[in-house]
Amino acid sequence: MNKKQIQSGQTRRKIADAARHLFVQKGYKATSIEEITAATGSSKGNLYYHFKSKEGLFLYLLDEWDRDWIAKWREKEHLYTTAAEKMYGFAEQMVREDLNHPLTKAADEFFIGDDKTCEVEDRLAEMVSEHLSFNRTLIQQGIDSGEFRENDIQGLALVLEALVIGLSQVSRRADLTQALQTYRLAIEVFLHGIAARPET
Amino acid sequence: MNKKQIQSGQTRRKIADAARHLFVQKGYKATSIEEITAATGSSKGNLYYHFKSKEGLFLYLLDEWDRDWIAKWREKEHLYTTAAEKMYGFAEQMVREDLNHPLTKAADEFFIGDDKTCEVEDRLAEMVSEHLSFNRTLIQQGIDSGEFRENDIQGLALVLEALVIGLSQVSRRADLTQALQTYRLAIEVFLHGIAARPET
DNA sequence: TAAGATATTGACCGAACGTTCAGTATAGAA
DNA sequence: TTCTATACTGAACGTTCGGTCAATATCTTA
Numbered sequence: 001m002n003k004k005q006i007q008s009g010q011t012r013r014k015i016a017d018a019a020r021h022l023f024v025q026k027g028y029k030a031t032s033i034e035e036i037t038a039a040t041g042s043s044k045g046n047l048y049y050h051f052k053s054k055e056g057l058f059l060y061l062l063d064e065w066d067r068d069w070i071a072k073w074r075e076k077e078h079l080y081t082t083a084a085e086k087m088y089g090f091a092e093q094m095v096r097e098d099l100n101h102p103l104t105k106a107a108d109e110f111f112i113g114d115d116k117t118c119e120v121e122d123r124l125a126e127m128v129s130e131h132l133s134f135n136r137t138l139i140q141q142g143i144d145s146g147e148f149r150e151n152d153i154q155g156l157a158l159v160l161e162a163l164v165i166g167l168s169q170v171s172r173r174a175d176l177t178q179a180l181q182t183y184r185l186a187i188e189v190f191l192h193g194i195a196a197r198p199e200t
Numbered sequence: 201m202n203k204k205q206i207q208s209g210q211t212r213r214k215i216a217d218a219a220r221h222l223f224v225q226k227g228y229k230a231t232s233i234e235e236i237t238a239a240t241g242s243s244k245g246n247l248y249y250h251f252k253s254k255e256g257l258f259l260y261l262l263d264e265w266d267r268d269w270i271a272k273w274r275e276k277e278h279l280y281t282t283a284a285e286k287m288y289g290f291a292e293q294m295v296r297e298d299l300n301h302p303l304t305k306a307a308d309e310f311f312i313g314d315d316k317t318c319e320v321e322d323r324l325a326e327m328v329s330e331h332l333s334f335n336r337t338l339i340q341q342g343i344d345s346g347e348f349r350e351n352d353i354q355g356l357a358l359v360l361e362a363l364v365i366g367l368s369q370v371s372r373r374a375d376l377t378q379a380l381q382t383y384r385l386a387i388e389v390f391l392h393g394i395a396a397r398p399e400t
Numbered sequence: 401t402a403a404g405a406t407a408t409t410g411a412c413c414g415a416a417c418g419t420t421c422a423g424t425a426t427a428g429a430a
Numbered sequence: 431t432t433c434t435a436t437a438c439t440g441a442a443c444g445t446t447c448g449g450t451c452a453a454t455a456t457c458t459t460a
Contacts, residue, residue, distance in 0.1 A: 002406095004457050004458075034446090042408070045410070045449095045451080053449075054447095139394070148394045155381070156394060158382055159382065162363060162367040162369070162370040163386075166365040167366070170365065181355070185352065190389060193389065194342070194349060194351060194356060195284065195348060195392050203428085204427055208436080232416080232418085243438065243439045243440060245419095245421080248419065249438070253419080254418065
């Protein structure tokens with residue numbers, strides 16, 4: 001590995017990290033290329049040397065982030081025995097990994113905005129379905145083990161997704177402790193509800 | 201009332217309606233003044249004759265929408281007897297009133313964007329606390345009537361808010377029937393959870 | 401060390417957007 | 431009818447932003 005290649009890789013990393021941080025914090029549109037380069041100390045042209053476009057940079061981050069997230073989850077998953085524990089673990093990872101998944105806020109802008117490329121559109125649709133599939137598996141496991149009631153799994157996966165998206169928005173300006181507490185309470189509610197006794 | 205004053209009022213209404221529709225559909229930033237005027241048939245200058253600025257227009261819509269929402273709720277509230285029914289009614293109104301509250305998406309951009317005026321910031325903070333207060337009341341009523349378990353009310357209000365925000369995002373591209381179904385399921389889960397039996 | 405590949409710079413471009421303003425049309429007052 | 435306040439128009443302005451490019455610096459290789 002060259003000295004040049006190493007430094008080039010470091011630059012790429014620095015840009016990606018700064019961009020991810022800003023996208024999460026401010027959203028996609030509200031984050032300008034100039035802000036990203038200002039945060040890295042390098043120049044605008046250099047960013048365009050390493051990444052094709054703003055969209056390309058964002059897409060790169062989406063892929064990277066998703067890979068990391070799944071990898072971290074696979075590491076921890078076997079530590080949890082019950083499906084309920086997995087749910088709490090799931091929530092905790094959501095909070096600790098920068099308080100939200102890129103899908104949550106920044107990607108949502110893409111869904112609504114009308115200026116999205118086909119490539120981006122496809123990739124996002126894919127990620128959403130991956131997300132829902134992840135949630136379905138989580139719920140299915142609980143049903144199989146007898147922990148959860150038989151129910152509309154696809155619907156529940158959507159509700160869980162909604163809960164997670166909403167939580168990340170509500171918690172964006174909260175500190176880690178508060179966020180963790182809210183997430184845990186939310187999962188508790190998701191599992192047990194707030195009604196005094198379940199209808200049988 | 202003059203003929204002129206009437207027409208002026210109608211223009212104002214037409215602009216406000218078109219703007220609300222677009223803001224809800226596309227978000228705040230993604231909606232341009234030009235689009236709004238194109239949808240009304242009147243001119244850019246005319247919009248600025250009736251409203252101070254884009255922000256001012258948005259603020260006007262927030263106030264108006266909030267008033268309408270609360271008024272409609274007060275109309276229906278007495279029809280529901282149990283707190284659980286109120287929850288479902290709450291969800292239904294959320295869906296029917298254009299699939300979301302302006303707070304949900306467009307206003308969220310303000311929270312994150314750094315270009316907000318103090319006036320807007322204050323008004324939004326006020327509205328959030330009103331929202332949470334509304335949720336608290338709803339939950340408190342259920343506890344008082346013995347329907348809901350005693351619990352961290354402020355936390356639950358936040359979770360409910362997160363759920364509602366998330367639902368509106370997840371349902372934005374769904375039709376009314378689907379959305380209603382998802383919202384109902386979500387409230388069901390919020391009330392009863394998904395666990396096979398509650399921990400006692 | 402010379403030549404060439406690679407990495408970085410920052411001025412610049414065109415498009416989009418919010419906002420302004422000089423000017424026009426119209427309804428009611430005199 | 432004439433005058434005036436109100437309602438409305440659309441070209442133009444200043445700014446912001448994503449993206450480009452010719453020039454330059456830095457490192458590798460021969």
